[in-house]
Amino acid sequence: MHLLEGKGVTKYFGGLAAVSGVDFYVDKGEILGLIGPNGAGKTTLFNAISAALKPTRGKIFFKGRDITPLPAYRICRLGIARTFQTVKIFPHVPVIRNVMVGALFGTGHRLSAREALKKAEEVLEFVDLTDYKDVPAGDLTLANQKRLEVARALATDPELLLLDELMAGLTPTEVAEASGDIQQLRQRGITIIMIEHVMQAIMSVSDRIIVLDYGKKIAEGTPQEVAANEKVIEVYLGEECDVAS
């Protein structure tokens, strides 16, 4: 049984199919990369998994259980946490309390305030934000706000973490750090699906990659297989070649 499996996931916005009949799965301990040109439906797929949107058709199973009809907070409590393409932190709330939200509400069992605080401090340590714990979250740099989002997601004790363009807008040094962090998350036993445009990062980190284009899955395989796939080169990497020539 796969950890997460989607069957024929379809989402229409009016007449437009943002995601169309996509089958996918991720196994425990895997890092799955999700790539594709802008508007390919990557974030829509994340939104369908995390119940920000209800799929028009298709079903999503988490550990064999159909989670399609569940609301977002239940999905989170079951063990699927996410970050957002544009950071969605609680800007006027201190960093530590941002993370405590995840620990208090997202774990699926009731933690006391003290346990939640301990957990929040622990994950802040992991993302290296301990020094900023009493600062209002809105005052952090973009890179640190992204770390905070990861921390808040981690505080919910996820088995599966959805990272939506974690590395967009980061400096090369920060990208390298983030890649290292993702490897460390896997060592903690967390399975990851990540959307990324920073190619060298996603190619080096992922075990397997799914390529979307116009809402359809056009390729799937190891980074090497995907990079060699003709369709992928045509719709995705091909553009880069044209620009370069």
Next chain:
Amino acid sequence: MGKFALTKNRIVSLAILVVILVFLALLPTITKGYLVTLVADMMRYAVLTVAWVVFCAPTGYLSLATAAFYGLGFYVAAVFNGPLPFAVVIIIAGVVAFIVALLIGLLTLRLRGVYFTIFTFAVVLLVNNVVLEVERLVTGTRGRFVETETAQTAFYAMLVVLIATLLTAVLIRRSRYGLALQSIGEYEEAAAHSGINVVMTKVLVFATTSVFMGMAGAIIATRRTYIDPGIAFNMTTSFLPVLMAMFGGMGNLVGPVIGAAVFTYIGETLLTRFPDLYMLIFGVVLILAILFMPAGILGLGQQLWRKVKGGRRAPA
């Protein structure tokens, strides 16, 4: 959360609170006159404002439904006071307000921003008209008489409800639900994806705070002999708590209480001294307050205090 270190500041605040409560408890034994009614009125608005602030300030959902719950309290008092003891009537008013707020919450709290505000405004008109039609078609009356209570009884009842409101407010704000409400106000989507049951949290807190609005209505109704839907569901009751909260400052619970007390006093004074110019002066005062005291009276006080103490920045 839950850390009650007895700092010097906290001891001072507690002492002030105790003095105020003792003063309030003794007031009707000192004087039997206008002051008792005035202070009861201040407490009424303090109840409405604090109850409003607990839900609306952290979430940013601007509710104008206060008059609906308050007016239902009026009608509960009209129907049950006399046959049932006053204390039971107040409790029934709270229960009725809770149930109606639960229904309204489930309908409206999926709406956001100005749509929510307009819907809550419409709810008052709806309840008003339903009661009006029931009176016209079913009971064949217009308005009702209320079994009255003495000024002292109403005063003490309001004091108890005010204390209950403040205690509930403190408990909610200090609990995990306080943090949940704040998260919802800051970024509702992120709150939901962090495991907060957004709809249930909003509806339950909205309904809980409405209890006190209904209770305040039931108490005030017994100081009138006659009520009708126009009196019970007066829209002013929805607007005043919003203005009083802005006037006092919403950063903590002291602001709304001071805002309600000062605002009520200014309103009463203007109404008795300058009945013709009342609204005009009141409007100017309000505009000046909003322009020059963005953090309310309390914010202004803190600013002055900082200046007096020699321009040192207060710790954030």
